[in-house]
């Protein structure tokens with residue numbers, strides 16, 4: 001009979017404790033400063049690189065954990081430290097995964113090291129998909145990539161927005177339209193190497209939360225990249241486009257492609273859920289501690305059911321969110337079909353929990369919760385991102401509703 005356990009194994013506990021130590025000793029103490037500065041915390045990224053937390057190897061090791069829990073456990077601890085700094089540390093991973101998932105071996109070998117740099121000279125990378133008129137609606141993308149056969153170069157034009165590390169990245173991964181007739185199936189991703197003429201940073205956004213993470217527009221004006229910078233290569237792209245045209249001519253048949261794309265999102269969304277669990281847990285811990293020590297009416301405020309029950313609900317919802325995240329992460333490595341969009345469920349639930357729990361924490365700390373003297377104010381602002389990026393809560397509900405009903409819900 002198969003053994004069932006929800007306990008982390010010794011290796012996982014060791015990794016969790018190691019990352020927690022870094023989050024507690026390096027990230028958390030730096031959080032308020034970089035939130036105020038609204039700048040990329042380069043010295044903290046460098047520290048992370050020195051201890052081995054900022055590298056592809058680190059993520060690859062967590063990714064290949066056969067239980068699926070490596071990534072969610074790592075994300076929860078890093079984001080427990082601070083969401084803005086943690087996003088600065090893991091943001092490069094988003095671009096790196098794009099290369100690992102779709103690139104050739106040569107592309108992986110050439111570009112991943114340039115995305116991370118070295119511990120003495122750290123670099124970051126950016127993944128640029130969203131545009132001013134194409135957020136949830138990726139099909140409205142306008143950035144165009146045109147092939148110049150004579151020079152074996154691609155020419156990119158357009159404006160990307162909301163790009164984490166956009167403009168300050170050493171390597172940008174840019175998603176662009178190569179075949180407008182095919183909608184999202186006519187998109188391809190390009191590597192834009194360091195110092196490529198025509199790529200510039202547009203507006204840098206002043207944000208509500210995760211302010212230690214750099215978010216900006218990326219403007220592409222006649223950006224020329226070598227043919228070798230098309231992720232996966234031209235032959236693969238041509239085959240994919242030909243298949244898509246064939247299916248379109250045959251009147252549909254896009255189901256397999258749609259399912260593959262959905263499986264990718266379902267597998268990556270739990271990682272964002274784990275980030276939200278980390279922020280929620282951090283705020284809950286501060287609130288629990290405060291409620292036990294703050295005295296009003298001659299007794300600790302936790303002595304009131306009105307406060308204690310809130311903490312009980314906060315803890316219950318955080319644990320429930322983690323279980324959904326772990327279930328979806330396990331399903332991804334076990335190759336289980338996400339028939340009810342369980343990955344989206346985990347991201348939806350955990351991000352809504354983070355928003356609610358951090359608001360409750362502010363309330364439990366009273367006036368102190370409303371000031372920057374205590375971290376829950378920042379955690380509350382940070383938590384708002386989870387219901388927005390990597391697909392808004394509404395988009396997650398849409399995906400889940402379609403999966404459970406098999407109807408084209410709009």
Ligand SMILES: Cc1cc2nc3c(=O)[nH]c(=O)nc-3n(C[C@H](O)[C@H](O)[C@H](O)COP(=O)(O)OP(=O)(O)OC[C@H]3O[C@@H](n4cnc5c(N)ncnc54)[C@H](O)[C@@H]3O)c2cc1C
Nearest residue numbers: 127128129130135136162163164215388389390391392394
């Ligand atoms: C801090 C930050 C970092 C980011 N990092 C990156 C990055 O690195 N790379 C990148 O490419 N993008 C990034 N993004 C972009 C992010 O993924 C988008 O903001 C997100 O997908 C939502 O798109 P939008 O902002 O255009 O909102 P919109 O799509 O305009 O949505 C606005 C509102 O309408 C709702 N809505 C839209 N369509 C529907 C529908 N069909 N049914 C119901 N409700 C709907 C949405 O849920 C939302 O509430 C980042 C964003 C932020 C804020």
